[in-house]
């Protein structure tokens with residue numbers, strides 16, 4: 542019980558610097574209503590976190606944490622703001638949505654049916670298997686279902702080194718597979734990667750922040766073709782270009798046709 546309390550407190554602490562920084566940077570009195578609004582939004586977010594030791598709500602790995610550098614936080618804030626903007630004419634739901642990210646996908650995707658326990662209790666999603674913030678894959682995916690594309694902000698930690706000072710090509714491939722697979726899975730349901738083709742154009746410095754732009758190319762029956770570009774945050778530098786083929790493995794594959 543004591544250990545669970547300590548664990549809950551430790552998970553909460555990394556969120557404090559981000560909250561304090563927001564408060565300090567908005568000094569103007571004019572911005573007080575905005576501050577109050579964002580405090581309320583933060584509190585809403587916090588209430589969803591598993592602060593209570595007995596809570597069974599899963600930990601969302603895509604929340605900002607203290608390991609994020611200023612660039613990661615700045616680009617995150619920009620896309621997160623888009624998630625509040627409704628389509629003007631229709632007043633429908635915002636086209637952008639931030640996806641949560643858990644480390645036991647089967648357990649949480651099935652809404653608490655502990656399939657992963659049955660299959661293998663120690664199984665964890667590869668990109669989310671470290672508790673240390675900032676050491677490996679720090680990323681968050683923003684999805685635009687209307688435009689059938691997504692954007693992933695990725696900060697590459699020191700454990701992902703390949704050539705000295707640069708990110709390992711396999712880690713880059715992992716992120717491309719993750720982003721394109723998440724897009725394909727979001728649009729059509731369960732998929733498996735059948736083919737992944739990557740051109741590495743310029744190395745990614747370790748610790749830097751890059752953006753992955755995933756887009757649906759086309760769907761042909763069970764086949765889902767997705768493209769992905771990895772660029773610097775201002776898109777001035779191209780790091781990789783990739784194409785991916787996913788095959789739907791669920792029953793709903795023929796319910797959605799796009800060319």
Ligand SMILES: CCCCC/C=C\C/C=C\C/C=C\C/C=C\CCCC(=O)SCCNC(=O)CCNC(=O)[C@H](O)C(C)(C)COP(=O)(O)OP(=O)(O)OC[C@H]1O[C@@H](n2cnc3c(N)ncnc32)[C@H](O)[C@@H]1OP(=O)(O)O
Nearest residue numbers: 646718719722723726727730731732733734735736764788
């Ligand atoms: C499974 C759950 C996934 C849920 C995802 C959903 C949401 C996301 C939420 C949370 C999870 C978070 C992150 C997810 C992140 C990343 C996803 C990573 C995914 C992976 O990391 S996954 C591991 C690596 N992956 C494999 O381990 C696959 C091994 N493999 C196989 O399991 C089979 O091989 C399979 C299923 C691929 C196909 O098998 P199959 O029997 O269903 O299909 P079949 O062979 O009949 O082919 C049908 C048509 O595709 C063409 N086709 C097939 N393969 C091709 C190829 N390579 N190149 C060109 N065309 C190909 C054929 O030519 C035919 O074309 P046509 O119809 O025109 O004749």
